[in-house]
Amino acid sequence: MTALTLYLFRHDLRLRDLPGLHKAAERGRVLPLYILDEAAAGDFAPGGASRWWLHHSLRALQTSLADRGGTLLLRRGASADILRQLIERTGADAVYFSRGYTPWERALEGELHRELTELGIDCRRFGSSLLHEPEHIANQSGEPYKVFTPFWRACRRASEPAMPLPEPDAVNWAEPPSPGDDLEDWQLLPDKPNWAAGWETLWTPGEDGASERLARFLGERLEDYASGRDFPAQESTSRLSPHLHFGELSPRTLWHAVRAAAEQHPGLHKPADKFLSELGWREFSAHLLFHFPALVDSPFRPDFRHFPWGGSKPRREAWQQGRTGYPVVDAGMRELWQTGYMHNRVRMIVASFLTKHLLTHWQRGERWFHDTLVDADMGNNLCSWQWAAGCGADAAPYFRIFNPVLQGKKFDPEGHYVRRWVPELAALPDRHLHAPWEAPASVLQEAGVTLGEDYPEPVVDHREARETALGAWQTLRERAQNAD
Numbered sequence: 515m516t517a518l519t520l521y522l523f524r525h526d527l528r529l530r531d532l533p534g535l536h537k538a539a540e541r542g543r544v545l546p547l548y549i550l551d552e553a554a555a556g557d558f559a560p561g562g563a564s565r566w567w568l569h570h571s572l573r574a575l576q577t578s579l580a581d582r583g584g585t586l587l588l589r590r591g592a593s594a595d596i597l598r599q600l601i602e603r604t605g606a607d608a609v610y611f612s613r614g615y616t617p618w619e620r621a622l623e624g625e626l627h628r629e630l631t632e633l634g635i636d637c638r639r640f641g642s643s644l645l646h647e648p649e650h651i652a653n654q655s656g657e658p659y660k661v662f663t664p665f666w667r668a669c670r671r672a673s674e675p676a677m678p679l680p681e682p683d684a685v686n687w688a689e690p691p692s693p694g695d696d697l698e699d700w701q702l703l704p705d706k707p708n709w710a711a712g713w714e715t716l717w718t719p720g721e722d723g724a725s726e727r728l729a730r731f732l733g734e735r736l737e738d739y740a741s742g743r744d745f746p747a748q749e750s751t752s753r754l755s756p757h758l759h760f761g762e763l764s765p766r767t768l769w770h771a772v773r774a775a776a777e778q779h780p781g782l783h784k785p786a787d788k789f790l791s792e793l794g795w796r797e798f799s800a801h802l803l804f805h806f807p808a809l810v811d812s813p814f815r816p817d818f819r820h821f822p823w824g825g826s827k828p829r830r831e832a833w834q835q836g837r838t839g840y841p842v843v844d845a846g847m848r849e850l851w852q853t854g855y856m857h858n859r860v861r862m863i864v865a866s867f868l869t870k871h872l873l874t875h876w877q878r879g880e881r882w883f884h885d886t887l888v889d890a891d892m893g894n895n896l897c898s899w900q901w902a903a904g905c906g907a908d909a910a911p912y913f914r915i916f917n918p919v920l921q922g923k924k925f926d927p928e929g930h931y932v933r934r935w936v937p938e939l940a941a942l943p944d945r946h947l948h949a950p951w952e953a954p955a956s957v958l959q960e961a962g963v964t965l966g967e968d969y970p971e972p973v974v975d976h977r978e979a980r981e982t983a984l985g986a987w988q989t990l991r992e993r994a995q996n997a998d
């Protein structure tokens with residue numbers, strides 16, 4: 515009997531560019547396995563929208579494996595217990611998986627390594643989810659970076675990411691010893707109400723869906739990426755984030771595909787560079803969370819520990835439901851609820867609004883995004899929320915407070931985005947669309963809008979909210995100076 519390796523799929527739900535799967539296939543038979551270990555993930559277990567994605571992604575992986583003669587074994591529970599039982603039943607002598615970078619994944623890997631090694635099992639993890647392992651990028655003093663630009667320069671100086679591996683051919687798949695769980699029984703899909711109805715027309719979770727989206731991005735969108743990526747009504751960004759999060763597409767594959775496109779068409783060099791630097795922010799977030807795990811629940815800038823967060827529940831709910839009275843904020847929050855996604859520019863606007871205009875703790879926003887985004891990603895989400903709140907690494911200074919009206923006018927000048935998601939304002943002329951409360955009564959009447967009835971009055975006045983936020987920040991600074 516040849517050696518048997520359990521290949522544990524994690525955030526790498528694909529068959530291409532998977533170093534651990536190659537190594538497992540070289541050893542002999544391979545039993546593919548996915549464990550839903552919600553207790554290990556704790557507060558970072560998949561939220562509602564991620565569960566929808568996970569269901570479909572696992573279904574796609576099951577199908578791909580079945581086409582190749584393999585059966586994906588699904589189990590739910592404590593990873594170490596399940597692996598121990600499986601090893602006993604199958605005689606497997608190795609467990610391979612892709613490594614994770616978040617605190618809970620690292621803790622779980624440590625536990626698995628300890629327990630399985632004690633049993634004499636070859637337990638190995640492989641880097642497959644980042645371009646550069648976080649231990650390999652350090653400044654001249656050997657310290658992790660805290661600022662993006664030098665971090666990304668160091669990444670660009672480091673060796674080119676390796677070429678992606680093809681899918682391993684002719685894997686000797688082993689049959690599971692028992693049928694395992696039925697995916698339907700995990701009840702990952704929403705029911706009563708099914709708030710994700712129609713999402714299948716927006717997204718195609720799985721490796722094939724990721725490849726199709728990448729091909730479309732390269733063929734139709736990359737050209738306009740640098741100039742169009744900040745305009746939410748233009749479909750200029752890739753929307754690859756959920757595919758990257760679930761590992762249906764490896765960052766190395768993406769990196770080399772974008773570079774190859776730019777080599778073929780020199781006009782694509784600039785947008786390709788811009789795109790790769792955005793992928794760099796994903797690397798940076800993983801790097802930060804890896805080296806500074808306290809980011810999970812503490813501000814990166816320690817002075818913010820005493821920031822007087824407040825905010826009222828009704829206002830927070832108005833934000834969640836897209837009823838703040840600020841059209842670009844409401845459009846973003848409704849896009850999120852209806853599609854599981856929000857454009858990056860609008861994410862920045864709504865996060866600034868929640869933390870600065872409504873003085874609500876950034877963790878409230880992080881939790882809402884965690885539950886509602888299909889691309890909810892612990893590193894990206896935590897770091898971006900702290901960045902937007904002004905307390906993160908390399909954050910925009912706190913005193914720079916986005917004006918939602920000016921942001922709307924600048925990045926949605928013709929109002930296509932707002933009209934799509936806030937249809938009750940559709941008939942307002944462009945010049946009043948982003949601040950309907952300033953429109954003359956006759957204009958509102960002609961557009962069929964009664965403020966307070968069809969669309970809310972603003973929950974806060976921008977200027978007053980700005981002054982209050984700056985006052986809170988000033989108090990914090992004075993306190994910090996007095997403490998020095």
Ligand SMILES: Cc1cc2nc3c(=O)[nH]c(=O)nc-3n(C[C@H](O)[C@H](O)[C@H](O)COP(=O)(O)OP(=O)(O)OC[C@H]3O[C@@H](n4cnc5c(N)ncnc54)[C@H](O)[C@@H]3O)c2cc1C
Pocket residue numbers: 743751752753754755756758759792793794795796797799856857858859861862865883887889890891892894895896898899902
């Ligand atoms: C408050 C807030 C919360 C966020 N939460 C998440 C999250 O949970 N998950 C997530 O993947 N991204 C998050 N982002 C980052 C960013 O908004 C999304 O990655 C991006 O909008 C995804 O769309 P795209 O794939 O079309 O991006 P593209 O512009 O096509 O970028 C390509 C890829 O680069 C990465 N990327 C791009 N911008 C960023 C960024 N600013 N930070 C980190 N990675 C980036 C993503 O993996 C993205 O798929 C957040 C941003 C903000 C301001």
